[in-house]
């Protein structure tokens with residue numbers, strides 16, 4: 297009885313807070329179409345032809361059964377026409393506007409799981425942090441084009457199982473040609489469960505993103521400085537630097553690498569502040 301009342305209370309809070317969803321995935325996976333299905337109307341431009349690819353990340357709001365729903369549609373991360381740095385800038389701008397309660401990793405069913413998709417997972421982990429998967433649901437699209445039951449299809453694909461596994465077994469299936477609300481309501485229930493598990497107030501914010509980006513940059517700087525140092529010691533003998541000179545050069549290079557490292561840190565702090 298007490299537990300039931302507690303769930304109802306949490307349910308109420310979640311409803312009042314509304315839900316912010318960010319769609320991630322490759323170009324053509326069905327992100328914009330899924331955004332439209334969730335919204336119940338065409339708010340995002342779907343990719344009917346190569347010319348109509350989404351170049352911008354977009355955000356749209358709606359209210360369903362008294363609950364505000366915000367969907368953030370991002371550019372396809374395999375979109376060769378948009379630089380990855382530009383995609384990251386757009387994602388960052390969106391996170392400045394809204395925190396994310398749940399990420400939907402959109403994957404097209406029926407397509408061969410390519411190397412690019414496994415790279416995408418790695419990219420997401422590196423750029424958003426491994427914790428993102430605690431609040432991610434895999435959203436499979438194009439189920440209407442599948443010629444076998446979805447469960448069998450997923451069971452036969454080791455790579456798709458591995459994505460689902462990374463997202464703690466959470467997935468949902470969409471037919472974006474189906475305009476009924478049943479599949480959306482089911483997804484919203486799954487989203488609610490994810491939020492309840494993470495804590496109803498828990499969100500992924502711009503601060504989380506910047507922290508991961510900052511750590512990533514520091515790691516790159518450390519690797520860069522180490523590589524510079526090692527390269528110098530490798531080419532120093534070839535340049536005929538004597539032992540005494542080499543010791544001096546060693547100190548010089550060390551100081552230079554340190555200065556470069558500190559310079560990049562200052563620059564990074566400026567960029568991310």
Ligand SMILES: Nc1nc2c(ncn2[C@@H]2O[C@H](COP(=O)(O)OP(=O)(O)O)[C@@H](O)[C@H]2O)c(=O)[nH]1
Nearest residue numbers: 323324325326327328329342343437438471472
């Ligand atoms: N038949 C079918 N087509 C879909 C489905 N989802 C998306 N599409 C179509 O697939 C194409 C790519 O979808 P889009 O949402 O633009 O992909 P995005 O690049 O990830 O945003 C569009 O022509 C969509 O209409 C689906 O579930 N079933």
Ligand SMILES: [Mg+2]
Nearest residue numbers: 327328341350
């Ligand atoms: Mg799109």
